Amino acid sequence: MESFDVVVVGAGLAGLQTALSLGERKFRILLIDRKPSLNRSIHTTGIFVRRTLEDFDLPDDCLGPAVRNVTLYSPARRSMDLVSPHDEFRVGRMAQLYQRLLQKCIRTGVEWSPTTKYIEHTKLNDELTLYIETEGQPRCVRTRYLVGADGATSQTGAALKLDSNREWIVGVEEVLDGVPLNGPPRFHCFLDPHVAPGYLAWIVHDGEQVHLGVGGYPSRFDPLKALREFRNSVDNIVDLSNAKLIERRGGRIPVGGVLRRIANEHGLLVGDAAGAVSPLTAGGLDPCMRLSAFAARVIGDYLETGDRDTLSSYSGELFRARFVSRLWMRRVLSAVQSPALIELGCALFRLPVFDSFAWHIFFGRGSFPDVQRPTVVKPTVFSTG
Ligand SMILES: Cc1cc2nc3c(=O)[nH]c(=O)nc-3n(C[C@H](O)[C@H](O)[C@H](O)COP(=O)(O)OP(=O)(O)OC[C@H]3O[C@@H](n4cnc5c(N)ncnc54)[C@H](O)[C@@H]3O)c2cc1C
Numbered sequence: 001m002e003s004f005d006v007v008v009v010g011a012g013l014a015g016l017q018t019a020l021s022l023g024e025r026k027f028r029i030l031l032i033d034r035k036p037s038l039n040r041s042i043h044t045t046g047i048f049v050r051r052t053l054e055d056f057d058l059p060d061d062c063l064g065p066a067v068r069n070v071t072l073y074s075p076a077r078r079s080m081d082l083v084s085p086h087d088e089f090r091v092g093r094m095a096q097l098y099q100r101l102l103q104k105c106i107r108t109g110v111e112w113s114p115t116t117k118y119i120e121h122t123k124l125n126d127e128l129t130l131y132i133e134t135e136g137q138p139r140c141v142r143t144r145y146l147v148g149a150d151g152a153t154s155q156t157g158a159a160l161k162l163d164s165n166r167e168w169i170v171g172v173e174e175v176l177d178g179v180p181l182n183g184p185p186r187f188h189c190f191l192d193p194h195v196a197p198g199y200l201a202w203i204v205h206d207g208e209q210v211h212l213g214v215g216g217y218p219s220r221f222d223p224l225k226a227l228r229e230f231r232n233s234v235d236n237i238v239d240l241s242n243a244k245l246i247e248r249r250g251g252r253i254p255v256g257g258v259l260r261r262i263a264n265e266h267g268l269l270v271g272d273a274a275g276a277v278s279p280l281t282a283g284g285l286d287p288c289m290r291l292s293a294f295a296a297r298v299i300g301d302y303l304e305t306g307d308r309d310t311l312s313s314y315s316g317e318l319f320r321a322r323f324v325s326r327l328w329m330r331r332v333l334s335a336v337q338s339p340a341l342i343e344l345g346c347a348l349f350r351l352p353v354f355d356s357f358a359w360h361i362f363f364g365r366g367s368f369p370d371v372q373r374p375t376v377v378k379p380t381v382f383s384t385g
Contacts, residue, residue, distance in 0.1 A: 034115065
């Protein structure tokens with residue numbers, strides 16, 4: 001039976017980043033995804049924020065032009081413009097970016113297995129036997145450690161008896177081409193409980209591509225109907241008469257905050273599987289990058305030393321404290337359903353005393369917390385069973 005140090009389930013941004021960091025440390029890694037190709041079923045708009053762009057070396061040709069302008073719309077479509085002196089956002093060309101990261105993984109020695117589904121695992125001494133299916137054919141591999149990077153409804157997380165996401169919103173969007181840009185690249189955000197209950201509707205036009213989408217609590221709206229209504233209501237904002245549909249995207253976004261129990265001696269969770277998404281903005285790409293880099297350090301040290309204490313630093317409790325205010329704002333966003341109240345809130349935002357609050361939400365530099373942990377230097381005692 002093939003044997004690996006780590007099997008990473010899921011090759012989204014979190015899985016790719018974790019596999020890459022572990023591959024660079026020369027561990028034997030198997031990366032699997034149920035998709036045949038990473039350009040299929042992408043479920044993110046791909047907006048990267050300034051701090052991610054500054055702290056991580058994302059390939060320039062996998063990112064669209066910079067966006068500095070934001071327009072926030074109230075339910076009655078009263079607008080408020082915010083302009084940053086910095087390049088605040090860039091929309092990732094995600095198929096290209098995933099592919100580039102995958103090539104880097106393969107160059108470091110990561111074994112890549114597409115069309116491969118995680119089914120279940122059993123424990124044998126300190127190792128796991130993994131039952132997976134490649135192109136419908138059953139296959140067994142052994143691994144010392146398992147990483148669940150399999151998204152918001154993580155099957156690996158449940159099988160590892162770790163915590164699961166319980167609260168999410170649903171987002172759907174269209175990626176369009178052939179839409180003229182009037183003025184600078186712009187991120188239009190719409191607070192409208194009718195088409196986006198508890199979240200936002202958005203149009204991002206970076207000069208090359210347009211992403212037009214809606215998000216909200218699934219029990220309160222029909223996402224595809226809301227997307228159609230939203231698209232039909234933005235004639236005066238973008239000219240979609242010659243727009244060509246390139247792609248449809250959608251998926252669940254966990255918004256309950258980082259889960260508490262995200263690691264044990266057999267495996268850990270990263271990305272959406274760990275609930276690592278900002279409860280307020282629903283941004284998950286920065287957390288994917290930061291939490292995955294941290295996870296890879298923890299796993300590497302654990303595999304090298306066999307010291308289970310190493311894993312205690314990988315706890316959701318460490319991150320949750322940083323998200324208290326954002327979790328409260330999520331509660332408020334979720335509770336306020338009256339358009340009149342939201343209109344009032346937007347009117348307040350336009351007052352000079354409160355506009356810095358709106359500025360802070362869109363351009364603030366509060367990303368997912370970086371966790372620094374001293375490197376553990378201990379003799380190797382890990383048993384390979
Ligand atoms: C519509 C939408 C727009 C968004 N826009 C933004 C944005 O602009 N900016 C931002 O910061 N965040 C955004 N988010 C959130 C962000 O996209 C996610 O937080 C992030 O992509 C999560 O990455 P991930 O690698 O954890 O999970 P995913 O990207 O979901 O990857 C999980 C992978 O696991 C695979 N998988 C699942 N189960 C199995 C299995 N049993 N076996 C094998 N493979 C499996 C899946 O095929 C998938 O490839 C958005 C989310 C949505 C839904």
